[in-house]
Amino acid sequence: MTIDHFYTHKIEVPKDSSNWHDVGVPKSNFYIGMVSQVYRDSAYIQVENLSLFNHRNIRLESLIPNSINYFVVIDSVQGIFIAEVYQSRVNSSDSVHESMNRGIKENVYPEIAVNVIGILDGNKFKLAGLKTVGITDKVYIANNKLISIYLNSIEVNDYQIKDMHGNTIKHQKALENLMKLESSESQSLSLQPNTLFDRHLMVVGTTNSGKSTSSLTILDKLVSAEKKVW
């Protein structure tokens, strides 16, 4: 599956059902740059120029590429990788300041660093294993479609409720809206109760970061879903 698949989808034109149109925001609007350094779990991306860092609102997608903690996808011969931006910088030299002051964004080349999280395999992102991105691979800001595929990938198992003959009666209902992504307000995380409790669950964070509140939220959702809690 190519990356274009995720940046367009086909809709039928009502009057003439043989007529299909590509809609969606073309991926060129999400383009940010090329991979310039590759490490085992991370990569650096040379942003084409500073103007690509501008905040953009494209239909329902809001892109804020000059910060960190947002997702990008990397189009590589090995496949489509998803990565999270953890660092963003421009070289601090005189000429950069001058260019920025004069509003010339074309000759400032920012650099972003990303953690590579996974590679697309079927309809889920999986761990990349030994596969890595390559130098000059193109990088795009992940759109809502790709972010929701990533969020669905966190759920590795599909927990099913079976009858006495071993036939699946139903799937375990997910606890909805457990978390919102800072970079994409419209996306929220839903997980099946067993995904949380199959093994052990540890909540880590500094003082006042919301550990107790998050734990209470999970308990509250469990009670609402009529699950046994003790």
Ligand SMILES: Nc1ncnc2c1ncn2[C@@H]1O[C@H](COP(=O)(O)OP(=O)(O)OP(=O)(O)O)[C@@H](O)[C@H]1O
């Ligand atoms: N998702 C959230 N959105 C906004 N405010 C939040 C959120 N989660 C927690 N808070 C607020 O942050 C504060 C700290 O939350 P909480 O007590 O859960 O942190 P904690 O990690 O358990 O702290 P401690 O380490 O002191 O136990 C509270 O005032 C809480 O209302």
Ligand SMILES: [Mg+2]
């Ligand atoms: Mg607490």
